[in-house]
Amino acid sequence: xxxxxxxxxxxTFGEAARRPNGSGRTVWLASYxxxxxxxxxxxxxxxxxxxxxxxxxxxxxxxxxxxVNTALTRFGLDPRWLALDELDLVRxxxxxxxxxxxxxxxxxxxxxxxxxxxxxxxGAEPFPPLATRAAILVVRDPRDxxxxxxxxxxxxxxxxxDKMTSHRVQxxxxxxxxxxxQPWGSWSSHTRSWLSPDVPFPVHVVxxxxxxxxxxxxxxxxxxxxxxxxxxxxxxxxVERSSFERLRQSEQQRGFRETSPRTEVxxxxxxxxxxxxxxxxxxxxxxxxxCGEVMALLGYPMVTKAPRIGELAAHLGLAVRLGExxxxxxxxxxxxRQVWVDETRALVRFGPRRRLLVEGGKVLTxxxxxxxxxxxxxxxxxxxxxxxxxxxxxxxxxLALHASTVRIAGQAVALAGDRGAGKSTTSLALSRRGHSLxxxxxxxxxxxxxxAVVTPYCRNLHIxxxxxxxxxIDFASLVMLAGDRQKAVLRPExxxxxxxxxxxxxxxxxxxxLASPVCEALEGLTKLEALRTHFSRSGLSRALLGAGRExxxxxxxAGATKVHRIRRPTRPxxxxxxxxxxxxxxxxxxx
Amino acid sequence: xxxxxxxxxxDHDGVGGGWLLHHYRMxxxxxxxxxxxxxxxRGMASPETSIRLVDSGEPWVGEFRGLGRxxxxxxxxxxxxxxxxxxxxxxxxEAALRHGWAEPLSWARRGFDLSGGVAMVDGTRRAILIAxxxxxxxxxxxxxxxxxxxxxxxxxxxLRFADSRVTVESHDAPFLTSERRxxxxxxxxxxxxxxxxxxxxxxxxxxxxxxxxEGIAVVRPRRPSDELLIPRRGMLAMERMGQVLFxxxxxxxxxxxxxVSMERRVALADLGVVDLTLDAENPDPSxxxxxxxxxxxxxx
Numbered sequence: 001x002x003x004x005x006x007x008x009x010x011x012t013f014g015e016a017a018r019r020p021n022g023s024g025r026t027v028w029l030a031s032y033x034x035x036x037x038x039x040x041x042x043x044x045x046x047x048x049x050x051x052x053x054x055x056x057x058x059x060x061x062x063x064x065x066x067x068v069n070t071a072l073t074r075f076g077l078d079p080r081w082l083a084l085d086e087l088d089l090v091r092x093x094x095x096x097x098x099x100x101x102x103x104x105x106x107x108x109x110x111x112x113x114x115x116x117x118x119x120x121x122x123g124a125e126p127f128p129p130l131a132t133r134a135a136i137l138v139v140r141d142p143r144d145x146x147x148x149x150x151x152x153x154x155x156x157x158x159x160x161x162d163k164m165t166s167h168r169v170q171x172x173x174x175x176x177x178x179x180x181x182q183p184w185g186s187w188s189s190h191t192r193s194w195l196s197p198d199v200p201f202p203v204h205v206v207x208x209x210x211x212x213x214x215x216x217x218x219x220x221x222x223x224x225x226x227x228x229x230x231x232x233x234x235x236x237x238x239v240e241r242s243s244f245e246r247l248r249q250s251e252q253q254r255g256f257r258e259t260s261p262r263t264e265v266x267x268x269x270x271x272x273x274x275x276x277x278x279x280x281x282x283x284x285x286x287x288x289x290x291c292g293e294v295m296a297l298l299g300y301p302m303v304t305k306a307p308r309i310g311e312l313a314a315h316l317g318l319a320v321r322l323g324e325x326x327x328x329x330x331x332x333x334x335x336x337r338q339v340w341v342d343e344t345r346a347l348v349r350f351g352p353r354r355r356l357l358v359e360g361g362k363v364l365t366x367x368x369x370x371x372x373x374x375x376x377x378x379x380x381x382x383x384x385x386x387x388x389x390x391x392x393x394x395x396x397x398x399l400a401l402h403a404s405t406v407r408i409a410g411q412a413v414a415l416a417g418d419r420g421a422g423k424s425t426t427s428l429a430l431s432r433r434g435h436s437l438x439x440x441x442x443x444x445x446x447x448x449x450x451x452a453v454v455t456p457y458c459r460n461l462h463i464x465x466x467x468x469x470x471x472x473i474d475f476a477s478l479v480m481l482a483g484d485r486q487k488a489v490l491r492p493e494x495x496x497x498x499x500x501x502x503x504x505x506x507x508x509x510x511x512x513x514l515a516s517p518v519c520e521a522l523e524g525l526t527k528l529e530a531l532r533t534h535f536s537r538s539g540l541s542r543a544l545l546g547a548g549r550e551x552x553x554x555x556x557x558a559g560a561t562k563v564h565r566i567r568r569p570t571r572p573x574x575x576x577x578x579x580x581x582x583x584x585x586x587x588x589x590x591x
Numbered sequence: 592x593x594x595x596x597x598x599x600x601x602d603h604d605g606v607g608g609g610w611l612l613h614h615y616r617m618x619x620x621x622x623x624x625x626x627x628x629x630x631x632x633r634g635m636a637s638p639e640t641s642i643r644l645v646d647s648g649e650p651w652v653g654e655f656r657g658l659g660r661x662x663x664x665x666x667x668x669x670x671x672x673x674x675x676x677x678x679x680x681x682x683x684x685e686a687a688l689r690h691g692w693a694e695p696l697s698w699a700r701r702g703f704d705l706s707g708g709v710a711m712v713d714g715t716r717r718a719i720l721i722a723x724x725x726x727x728x729x730x731x732x733x734x735x736x737x738x739x740x741x742x743x744x745x746x747x748x749x750l751r752f753a754d755s756r757v758t759v760e761s762h763d764a765p766f767l768t769s770e771r772r773x774x775x776x777x778x779x780x781x782x783x784x785x786x787x788x789x790x791x792x793x794x795x796x797x798x799x800x801x802x803x804x805e806g807i808a809v810v811r812p813r814r815p816s817d818e819l820l821i822p823r824r825g826m827l828a829m830e831r832m833g834q835v836l837f838x839x840x841x842x843x844x845x846x847x848x849x850x851v852s853m854e855r856r857v858a859l860a861d862l863g864v865v866d867l868t869l870d871a872e873n874p875d876p877s878x879x880x881x882x883x884x885x886x887x888x889x890x891x
Contacts, residue, residue, distance in 0.1 A: 071642075074840065075653065076840045080787075081688075081789065082658075086655070176788050
């Protein structure tokens with residue numbers, strides 16, 4: 001089953017687990033917070049503990065890899081004196097040494113982590129492949145996670161949901177605290193990361209709800225696969241000794257040193273489905289709208305029929321809500337056939353009960369009808385990722401170029417062009433050549449003293465059947481674009497978030513008088529006009545920025561970047577030739 | 592020798608894709624290792640290892656790839672050699688190696704028992720050890736410094752056990768905290784590295800020479816129903832003292848003997864032990880409770 005990316009989809013349970021074990025001894029006990037990690041650790045600890053010595057304050061495997069203060073006892077090295085990148089090296093060293101102790105086929109070294117999986121720089125990988133045997137990913141219904149997350153961290157439930165549905169980096173590196181960054185991501189991106197094909201070791205997915213039903217049957221094959229030897233009777237005994245009631249009693253008698261200072265009780269309820277009593281309807285709606293795709297992947301049925309809105313990158317600084325949107329803006333003016341604005345707001349009308357409100361460059365409110373019957377929830381992420389982001393950026397007085405952007409040789413190259421010129425197809429082709437796709441269709445550009453920089457963000461591509469065929473993508477497996485009968489949604493890989501210097505704008509045009517693509521550099525007024533055409537956004541820029549500001553940005557952009565035009569015929573298909581020309585332009589300049 | 596990386600395409604479940612592999616061969620049922628990997632796991636780290644400490648010869652030699660090298664002799668002498676970096680002065684890197692690596696090893700090699708935390712000294716030259724998370728211990732220490740106490744040792748607190756007394760060996764290693772914490776306490780500070788959140792607090796009153804240790808406060812974050820200060824006796828005090836002395840490379844040879852180790856713990860527990868709970872955003876009540884306890888013990 002494809003998840004709509006066209007790239008290898010996240011591994012499903014069986015596939016991820018069938019990879020051969022890695023050569024190390026570390027088994028990552030991975031989970032999003034409040035998903036059952038402590039319970040799993042209790043079961044594993046109980047397997048090797050004498051009954052009289054087992055208690056909540058004696059749980060093993062709790063040393064998370066981000067904490068590097070053990071360098072003091074391992075090497076005599078105090079991490080507080082290190083630079084932040086040196087902390088990553090220390091982490092890698094500590095994890096590798098622990099995970100490569102002989103015998104390499106000995107019992108696994110289990111280590112807890114709440115972090116998203118990421119590959120990392122060579123020699124500083126957060127999860128060194130050489131030291132790793134496998135991972136166990138414990139997942140839990142995000143609605144129950146939300147119920148538990150708030151009380152543990154001392155947050156209101158709405159705040160908790162906001163954190164869970166936002167892909168933001170949490171826990172930055174701190175030499176003072178002896179810790180590397182520990183990004184959790186959102187609930188969805190966390191799960192996706194561990195099921196990604198980039199993970200080079202097996203990942204055994206365990207659902208919290210299945211543990212409640214029959215932990216022994218769920219864990220027996222998983223423990224066998226990771227080399228944790230025990231028979232069924234031993235495992236049953238360990239599960240019984242680490243039952244929720246026993247753990248809660250132990251906490252009541254002796255306290256639990258791992259709990260948050262913001263809560264009195266760590267072991268609260270220990271059951272599934274309590275969200276139905278604890279969450280308000282809007283909260284359930286919000287969670288399902290954000291997490292629906294991954295919930296479906298994991299087999300969690302949704303109760304609302306909310307459209308799928310996905311997530312917007314946290315670094316864009318935009319809050320997204322579902323709710324009622326006014327039908328008109330009192331005192332507003334119409335600047336486009338679908339768009340009305342006033343001083344601080346922009347209203348986009350797509351149809352009856354299909355509206356988007358963008359306020360102050362910060363808040364997006366979407367009203368969209370729920371789907372009916374057995375119809376699949378429509379993907380309306382395009383509304384937020386396109387219209388929402390563009391209008392918010394213009395409200396902030398910044399630039400949104402109608403272009404797809406890739407990174408070639410460390411520089412951003414924006415591919416502008418009219419609809420059908422091949423921006424998405426060319427950028428997709430370049431990404432298949434190893435260049436990073438920074439964003440499709442909407443390029444956010446900031447111009448400062450050091451020139452123009454692009455802020456990447458993840459935006460779905462919308463492709464036609466012939467584009468899918470060109471790249472070997474199964475079009476039938478993709479989710480159709482809501483409101484469009486021809487295009488489907490292709491979710492790209494997450495781009496890097498750091499801004500990238502914009503070196504080139506390449507304008508793509510169709511010219512059927514040509515037999516093959518040609519490229520020319522643009523200067524002077526021709527350059528200015530080419531840029532103006534592709535950032536006006538059908539007049540939205542001028543209407544929201546004002547003519548003066550728009551001209552100002554345009555001339556700054558023209559001064560900060562080089563512009564080329566590539567004209568190509570529709571037939572023969574020439575995307576490779578266009579990519580060759582683009583790479584050639586960059587290489588020429590590098591040389 | 593060393594790990595080589597190659598990029599190759601490997602099909603798992605037919606989905607394709609390319610990913611980086613370390614230079615080792617994997618068989619599905621029995622992983623094999625290369626000579627490089629075997630040497631690495633036997634402690635003869637390849638040149639690509641970031642951190643290496645060789646303690647089998649004289650002097651001990653520590654190497655941190657990209658940062659520099661330390662050498663520590665049995666008599667405690669140290670030598671540091673920093674690699675040049677393009678983002679910060681060599682002097683900063685030398686200081687990092689000296690205070691952050693050479694000195695802890697030097698104390699260990701000289702046979703001291705080492706505790707983590709902060710040793711603060713009152714006006715009568717009696718010391719309290721504030722143990723627990725070093726940053727939290729530092730918050731309490733700054734609170735005491737604001738009330739006229741002096742700093743004897745920070746992070747590495749060298750202890751001597753002799754004649755039924757425990758003494759702290761003071762030293763002048765910089766006191767590190769966050770810039771925010773220094774500012775909140777009205778203290779000037781300076782960065783220790785160009786890319787770090789650690790700053791050195793300036794202007795603290797420093798104590799020199801050995802001082803007698805009279806009590807121990809183990810700091811932890813306060814939960815809603817916690818009391819500020821809870822005296823610990825008997826087994827609970829012993830349990831706390833089990834975490835006060837460093838192990839591993841920083842454990843003294845004497846302390847490796849189980850009987851000596853137990854004697855150390857008893858000696859520390861006998862001094863007087865309290866749990867001190869802390870709200871990092873409002874530390875004054877905790878500092879006040881600690882001073883009250885200290886006064887009731889007749890140590891002021």
